[in-house]
Amino acid sequence: MDFSDIILVLDSSVRLAVPLLFAALAGLYSERSGVVDIGLEGKLLGAAFAAAAAAAVTGSAWIGLGAGIVVSISMAMIHAFASVNMRGNQIISGVALNFLALGVTVVLAEAWFRRGGNTPNLSGDQRFGSIDLPFAAEAQANIPFVGEIYAQLISGHNILVYLAFLAVPITAYVMFHTRFGLRVRAVGENPTALDTAGMSVGWLRYQAIFVTGILCGAGGAYLSTAQGASFTDNMTAGRGFIALAALIFAKWRPWQAMFTCLLFGFLSAMQIRLQGVEFPLIGEVPVQAIQALPYILTVILLAGFVGRAIPPKSIGQPYVKER
């Protein structure tokens, strides 16, 4: 493996990390406001389907993205209604949404497109294409190392990748430097205090969950219209749950969430790359061992380096005004 191979693996890590990053940041808003969101997976899947279906019908990836976000927000609002107004169990509501998405997407896809639960293949403007940043080719040719990093790793992704990474500083700023962020954090820690100060706990949680919906929508659209080129049955394959793990791993903080998602992306990229490769001294490692590597490393990292992850204090508890 030489330098350019490493760059290619890192490039692949970025692509694999993006849906996790969208979902983890989405979960951050909801969970910081005190509402557990195990339904990230379902929202990703629902949005992936809506985006692919809308893009296939209208021919525009942007309309697809819009449809994905609308569907994801609608699902988030159902969750908000169940958790805030009905004071229901948030885990049950989230799991119900996951099942709903798993079933409804395939039924609708079959009814509308008759392709065995998939949407038609997308091409051209129906997908988000890659964007070459200025001077990428010149930089690669003229500047060693840095130029290659710029041209291969930073340039050449689609718009949603840049948006995902842009969402990290924005989230960090909103959460820790704005009044809204302060209130969201407060409502997750001690809703009674906010209520006493005359603010609506329910309204704040609705707002936070609305943002969750937007971000999950973008993550779903990325899967089906940017990284992939169609919706397929259960295409999220557990990414929503991995994102939730990444969020906990990052102790509900945006920058740490980004690094965790990149780490998970890197481990899967390495895993793909190392299958069937001869190692010096050891020789070829059985493919099962390589495939287990990301999980083993995750367990080691989780057990050894993270320390205690302390969730927002009021998480999972519906707020009941004292009477």
Place this chain on the structure above:
Amino acid sequence: MSIKKHMTALAGGIAMVAVASTAAFAEPALIYDAAGKFDKSFNEMAFGGAEMYKEATGNEYSELEIQEDSQREQALRRFASRGASPVVVPGFTWAEPLNVVAQEFPDTHFAIIDAVVEQPNVRSVLFKEQEGSFLVGALAAMKSETGTIGYVTAFDFPLLQAFGCGYIQGARAINPDIEVLYNFIGTDFAAFNDVNTAGEVGISQLERGADVIYAAAGAAGEGALQAAADAGKYGIGVDSNQNYLFPGNMLTSMVKRVDVAVSDAFTDEMNGEWTSGVEVLGLAEEGVGAAMDEYNADLITDEMMTKVNELRDQIIAGEIEVHDYRSDNSCPVS
């Protein structure tokens, strides 16, 4: 427990009555797998086979798409009790329910594709995937300019390894030094749907120099084929003819003639020539092969065509023996 027992007995009783009243009417039936009738692959080919039968004989057939796994036994029972024969089910997921129902209806004929059910009234149709894969492997090796080709599959599973093993043998028959990149998408059945990871695996193989990728991974395979098409390289489809997916970037497809298996089962029953037991379709029976059509006509030169036909004849004649991974769970080449 007692209620359940009564219900079973009752259901059995009703089934017996139904068989008695409709025994004279024997219409063949086809029950699709959960992926659905129009899955552009396995099930749609089965449908095509039933249509072939209908066109050739003018006879009708019944069909059903199941919505979930729990309907399998129920659907089999319903068709059998209505007097349908043979009842054909495509896919190895049917093996368990069929094993149960076939014993309940010893006079009905059943056929299953891609799995073996050892009952006296069941025909089990298997394919020599390794022979078809051998041919597409040879084509890939002839097409490759980089001397590196790729194989992307769902996970470590004997059937999928048989595809890959045949592919390598075919490629080595053309170019003994060719490098074959061999990747798994995941570790379980979920990998058949993980089209995004399949795409990443495809990209990784292309970056390592592969210029032809054979994807045997169900729905996820399209991700790898898409990656190859996006890069202007070549993909090879599987099961049904997938050449139309990316015209100009699909070298060929390794087709399994599920349609032939279905139409044969229907026709044999009609002619009173039904045979139960295991039936294995290879190149000689035209059960597997490399798809040639208008979408890949420009990619296959006459020279390649001649060589492939030569290899096919040699396999049929037994001059080349393609190793089946499933026979000893190992592959002599890698």
